[in-house]
Amino acid sequence: MQRPLRVVILGGGTAGWMTAVALVRVLKPHQCAVQLIESDDIGTVGVGEATLPQMRDFNAMVGILESEMMRRTNATFKLGIEFRDWGFLGSDYHHPFGAHGKPIGGVAFHHQWTRARLAGHDSDIGEYSYAIAAARRNRFDFPAEDHQAVNSTYNFAYHFDAGLYARYLREVAEGRGLRRIEGKVRDVGLNPQTGDITELRLESGETVEGDLFIDCSGFRGMLIGQTLNSPFEDWTRWLPCDRALAVPTERSKDFTPYTRSTALEAGWQWRIPLQHRTGNGYVYSSAFISDDEAATRLMGNLDGMPLADPKPIRFRSGRRTASWTRNCIAIGLASGFLEPLESTSIYLTQVAVQALIQLFPDRAIDPALAREFNRRVDNEYDRVRDFLILHYHLNRRDDAEIWRHCREMEIPDSLAETLALFAHRGHIPQYKDGLFSPPSWLSVLVGQGLSPSGYHPLADAVSLEDALEEMRWWRDQVSDRVERMPSHAEVVADYCGGAEPLRAQA
Numbered sequence: 001m002q003r004p005l006r007v008v009i010l011g012g013g014t015a016g017w018m019t020a021v022a023l024v025r026v027l028k029p030h031q032c033a034v035q036l037i038e039s040d041d042i043g044t045v046g047v048g049e050a051t052l053p054q055m056r057d058f059n060a061m062v063g064i065l066e067s068e069m070m071r072r073t074n075a076t077f078k079l080g081i082e083f084r085d086w087g088f089l090g091s092d093y094h095h096p097f098g099a100h101g102k103p104i105g106g107v108a109f110h111h112q113w114t115r116a117r118l119a120g121h122d123s124d125i126g127e128y129s130y131a132i133a134a135a136r137r138n139r140f141d142f143p144a145e146d147h148q149a150v151n152s153t154y155n156f157a158y159h160f161d162a163g164l165y166a167r168y169l170r171e172v173a174e175g176r177g178l179r180r181i182e183g184k185v186r187d188v189g190l191n192p193q194t195g196d197i198t199e200l201r202l203e204s205g206e207t208v209e210g211d212l213f214i215d216c217s218g219f220r221g222m223l224i225g226q227t228l229n230s231p232f233e234d235w236t237r238w239l240p241c242d243r244a245l246a247v248p249t250e251r252s253k254d255f256t257p258y259t260r261s262t263a264l265e266a267g268w269q270w271r272i273p274l275q276h277r278t279g280n281g282y283v284y285s286s287a288f289i290s291d292d293e294a295a296t297r298l299m300g301n302l303d304g305m306p307l308a309d310p311k312p313i314r315f316r317s318g319r320r321t322a323s324w325t326r327n328c329i330a331i332g333l334a335s336g337f338l339e340p341l342e343s344t345s346i347y348l349t350q351v352a353v354q355a356l357i358q359l360f361p362d363r364a365i366d367p368a369l370a371r372e373f374n375r376r377v378d379n380e381y382d383r384v385r386d387f388l389i390l391h392y393h394l395n396r397r398d399d400a401e402i403w404r405h406c407r408e409m410e411i412p413d414s415l416a417e418t419l420a421l422f423a424h425r426g427h428i429p430q431y432k433d434g435l436f437s438p439p440s441w442l443s444v445l446v447g448q449g450l451s452p453s454g455y456h457p458l459a460d461a462v463s464l465e466d467a468l469e470e471m472r473w474w475r476d477q478v479s480d481r482v483e484r485m486p487s488h489a490e491v492v493a494d495y496c497g498g499a500e501p502l503r504a505q506a
């Protein structure tokens with residue numbers, strides 16, 4: 001009988017522990033033996049608090065109970081993101097996790113909404129979204145399971161302490177037999193014939209051999225970049241932010257079930273409410289503001305007492321051209337990073353872990369598996385990239401250089417095509433795989449100020465009066481039901497109360 005495939009994960013941040021817990025959950029010990037090396041001295045990037053609804057599928061896949069996870073990570077619920085000042089100073093819209101309205105007369109709701117608008121019946125599209133209506137009133141409840149119900153038309157994700165999430169996953173993985181090695185990897189052994197990685201050598205003198213190496217070493221990409229030289233494709237020309245300052249504040253009274261993103265003079269500021277504190281940060285472009293000015297701006301904008309000094313982080317938006325190279329697979333920040341505007345990084349880790357499980361190799365790694373993995377990961381990155389650029393490009397701000405620059409920059413052809421289709425008649429591409437779905441595109445396209453000049457001709461199959469009546473009915477239903485929902489704070493206290501949460505590490 002063959003011995004199990006020896007998998008070595010380098011890195012114990014969110015990416016390392018998500019990979020570890022999934023492998024030990026899905027694969028049997030006779031198929032794969034997993035070890036994880038992490039260094040407390042190096043530490044993790046220490047940010048990453050907002051997630052997407054797909055995180056729920058990941059937790060279910062690895063057998064994690066939601067209420068327990070939320071308790072242990074000081075989590076709150078997230079119905080979407082509020083974008084302040086992104087279209088123009090004073091503008092405000094939400095990107096919800098859920099639909100706007102329901103189809104009327106066989107076409108998507110927004111075609112009827114456009115038709116009504118062109119006929120002089122303008123209305124705020126956000127009023128037809130259950131998630132937005134709940135978010136605006138700081139309400140939360142779980143979506144109904146009956147798909148006919150108005151309150152089944154949304155989804156949710158979490159805000160959590162990512163450090164506590166990684167620690168929680170570590171407990172689960174170690175409980176299932178994973179071996180964790182604490183120490184710093186000093187250098188990497190390669191097979192002189194094939195160029196494959198054979199072992200990682202630690203400063204302690206220990207050597208860890210393996211067949212498959214997962215690089216979760218963060219931005220440094222110790223295996224995929226420093227050792228195997230997989231090139232990094234830099235997307236700063238489209239996504240100019242390259243630095244962040246992160247600072248926690250005391251829990252604020254404004255306990256929102258959504259992330260807030262406020263556009264500033266050189267980037268944007270995040271605000272993420274957790275149970276025990278609020279996470280804040282300024283993501284900015286060093287080409288448009290100095291670090292000192294950014295720090296002053298961030299500290300002046302906080303709505304609570306700071307609990308620490310701002311922590312600086314540098315990054316580049318882009319990705320590896322081949323996340324799977326030889327017998328090494330980069331997952332997490334080692335594979336690439338798209339700035340955190342839409343909280344997509346943990347999602348990208350999740351899809352890489354799922355692709356790894358589906359394409360899990362034998363000892364002799366078939367290069368076709370690597371090609372397929374890279375194709376899928378690239379596709380995900382490209383789609384997220386276009387969606388992020390959309391926020392920057394479609395702006396009408398004239399108060400700061402970065403916004404003029406982004407409005408005038410050349411954009412990828414794929415995004416230009418999407419904008420043209422939407423402007424012409426409200427068409428939004430529907431992907432089989434990858435982010436984002438049409439309701440997400442719709443909210444940001446309209447929120448950033450692009451109104452279609454036409455709509456799907458099938459919309460005219462019902463009379464305008466009937467369409468308007470259905471729209472009104474939906475809006476009233478949403479409003480009535482949301483009024484009866486409990487507050488976000490009540491649901492969090494009720495659902496996550498009981499056990500003492502883990503204490504955050506300094």
Ligand SMILES: Cc1cc2nc3c(=O)[nH]c(=O)nc-3n(C[C@H](O)[C@H](O)[C@H](O)COP(=O)(O)OP(=O)(O)OC[C@H]3O[C@@H](n4cnc5c(N)ncnc54)[C@H](O)[C@@H]3O)c2cc1C
Pocket residue numbers: 010011012013014015016037038039040042043044045046047048049050051162183184185186216217218219220222244281283313315331332333334340343344345346347349
């Ligand atoms: C400003 C900012 C905001 C973000 N916000 C979000 C968000 O809201 N939502 C979201 O989904 N994502 C967000 N992210 C991304 C998120 O932080 C990461 O995806 C996530 O933390 C995963 O990081 P990682 O595990 O890849 O790397 P890291 O956390 O950096 O972990 C690297 C690990 O590798 C180990 N290591 C490295 N070198 C060695 C060595 N030589 N020997 C031993 N061990 C080693 C380290 O000890 C550490 O354990 C954000 C990122 C930034 C920069």
